[in-house]
Amino acid sequence: MRRLLPNSKAQWAWCLYDWANSAFATSILAVLFPVYFAKVIMPSKGMALHLGFLRWHTQASSLWGYTVSTSLFCVAVIAPWIGRWAxxxxxxxxxxxxxxxxxxxxxxxxxxTGHGTVWRALACFIVAYACFSASEIFYNAFLPHIASPSQHDWLSGLGYAYGYVGGGLLLALHLIWLHEPRWIGLETTHQVVRFAFFTVGVWWAFFTLPCLLWLPSQTSRPRDTASTQWMPFPVALWKDLWARPRVAAMVVAYFFYNNGIQTVITMASVYGATELGLSTTSLTGAFLMTQWIAFPGATLLSAAAERFGTRRVLFISLAVWCCVVVFAYGMHSPWHFWILAAIVGFILGGSQSLSRSLFSRLIPGEKSAEFFGFFAIGGKFSAILGPLVFGILRDVFGTPRPAILSLVAFFLIGAAMLATVKDDP
Structure with a gap:
């Protein structure tokens, strides 16, 4: 039981932020908004994009991929800069x-938002997703300051576990409301979905308040500030990174294998709705199951990492991800989607939390925000490339299945790079 409870107020606040913003990751990013965008906001016949002399006709699933990529690109470009400045x-x-x-x-x-409000909806989503992604840079950067190195696997996994429970609880409420909209004084599914968007924002803000009270306001600053302050900012940033080859290798490894993870997360509901014909209720139920399975998955994988080594357990999780992608390529029935959701739920939190804890042990604590900014490049640029490739291949082949199968390459390259990173700091 002690392994499921943080040891200090700072650790409580840190875990509760994962509880807070995971509602955005589940209800907005993974389940409700992609389907709402594809079925309500976006015209069913698609729309034409004009880029200078180019005219590109796109569908909802493709435009959704482009939007996710645009939002993350904004974060990835500035991540190390804002981290170093902080x-x-x-x-x-x-x-x-x-x-x-x-x-x-x-x-x-x-x-x-509603029918036809394409650009308004995309603008709000891009800002929200960019803030969600950028805030995680600083959230991750607190890990070395509130836990000892021996606690990193445990606390990182616990944060993800709390996030899955928090996001799952609100998603469960949304599922209930979708079944019985009159319980909250509404009449249609679309009204419930819009109200759900509002509740996610309130949930996110409310459970962030402990961070305002309990996270340390002062953490250590870099000791070599004077020796690098004369350098142009980009030069100082890259000098710090390449002086630590294991850190650079971890960033590159994470860049590749996180491609597959993030693409599965962001495109799964669109794929289920458009390719398998799943309803919003069915998709929400599958993702709700994923949330509850992810809680024991994150805690068990973190415990396994403490016993067998973080890198070794990460390798096993990447092998499972390759199997997930191959299975997704061939699935045709709704119950296949539920099997896929269960497997993803078990390995998702562990893959990400162990990546974070391994990286946190490789970096100097006084430069944690800067180096987690580089980690964000590996994470966010990979999350840009995956959905972008998905969108392009979907438009070129007329089906998302070739894009799904291509994700195996990202997992294999990431595993090869991870092999160059030693498990001990």
Missing amino acids: DLQGKRRPLFLLLAFCGAASTTLLAF
């Missing part, structure tokens, strides 16, 4: 809180 100025917590509350506010605005 380290030098000692502003990790203020910037983290600003991003969190701005993301929550933008999420509530999604409640005011």
